[in-house]
Structure formats: structure tokens, C-alpha cells
Amino acid sequence: MSSLKAHSQTLLYDRDYLQWIETTLEKLQSQDYADVDWENLIEEIADMGRSERGSLKSNLIVILVHLLKWQFQPDNRSGSWEGSIIEHRRRVKEALDDSPSLKSYLESIFVECYTQAVKQAKAETGLSVESFPVNCPYQLPEVTNDEFLPQ
Numbered sequence: 001m002s003s004l005k006a007h008s009q010t011l012l013y014d015r016d017y018l019q020w021i022e023t024t025l026e027k028l029q030s031q032d033y034a035d036v037d038w039e040n041l042i043e044e045i046a047d048m049g050r051s052e053r054g055s056l057k058s059n060l061i062v063i064l065v066h067l068l069k070w071q072f073q074p075d076n077r078s079g080s081w082e083g084s085i086i087e088h089r090r091r092v093k094e095a096l097d098d099s100p101s102l103k104s105y106l107e108s109i110f111v112e113c114y115t116q117a118v119k120q121a122k123a124e125t126g127l128s129v130e131s132f133p134v135n136c137p138y139q140l141p142e143v144t145n146d147e148f149l150p151q
Contacts, residue, residue, distance in 0.1 A: 024041055059088040064138075070082075106140065
């Protein structure tokens with residue numbers, strides 16, 4: 001691609017993202033590979049993977065926070081806590097259904113997510129960090145199981 005065309009593609013990318021996507025899709029479908037804005041396309045694909053992993057991590061932390069609150073503040077249990085657990089489990093399930101390869105990522109971040117969840121649960125409950133187990137009291141299959149709520 002000439003430097004003028006590359007510059008034009010970058011300008012389109014910066015000026016109108018949706019139009020850039022539509023134009024890039026048209027070029028790919030018509031096999032006009034020479035005029036594809038490869039630099040930005042590669043960056044977008046890499047960002048999509050990071051975004052999927054970040055979303056999965058965030059949803060897992062929310063589930064863990066609410067499970068901890070459910071278990072360690074039983075007098076404060078509410079429908080909104082349970083609703084949040086259900087919603088974020090649904091999001092995790094959808095992500096895993098769409099991209100089964102994310103399961104190994106989920107397993108690899110589980111301990112880190114639990115650590116973050118404890119910090120957040122401490123802030124939201126007013127309980128001390130020591131009130132929560134050092135190691136996660138739940139297994140990943142329980143955390144993602146629609147029927148599981150700790151006692």
C-alpha cells in the first residue's frame with residue numbers, strides 16, 4: 001500500500017471508526033488485500049482478545065465479591081446480590097460458549113481474582129481482610145454454577 005493510501009486509511013480510522021470497519025470489511029470480502037489498513041486491523045484484533053479477557057476477569061471478580069458477601073454477611077443478603085451473581089455468571093458462560101479457549105485463562109486468573117475480590121469485599125462490607133479465607137473457599141465449577149450459593 002502506498003504511503004498516501006496508508007495515511008488515508010489511518011485518517012479514516014481516526015475520524016470514523018465505524019466507517020473504517022465497514023471499509024475494511026468490504027476490502028477483505030472483495031479480496032482487495034493490498035488496500036487493507038493492516039496495521040490498525042492487527043491492532044484491533046489484538047485489542048479484541050485483551051478486551052474479552054478483561055471482561056471475563058471483571059465478571060469473575062464480581063461473582064466472587066458477591067459470593068463472599070453472601071457467605072460472610074448473611075444478615076444482609078439481598079435479591080440484588082443474587083441477581084448480580086446470576087447476571088455475571090451468565091456473562092461468563094456466554095464468553096466461554098463463544099470462546100471455549102478462555103476456560104484455561106479463567107483457571108489461570110482464578111487465584112488473582114479471588115485476591116482482588118477479597119479487597120473489594122472488605123471495602124464493601126467493612127469487614128477486615130482477616131474475616132475472609134486466605135485461599136478461595138469455592139472451586140471454579142461452584143463459582144460458575146447457577147445453583148451454587150455458599151451457606
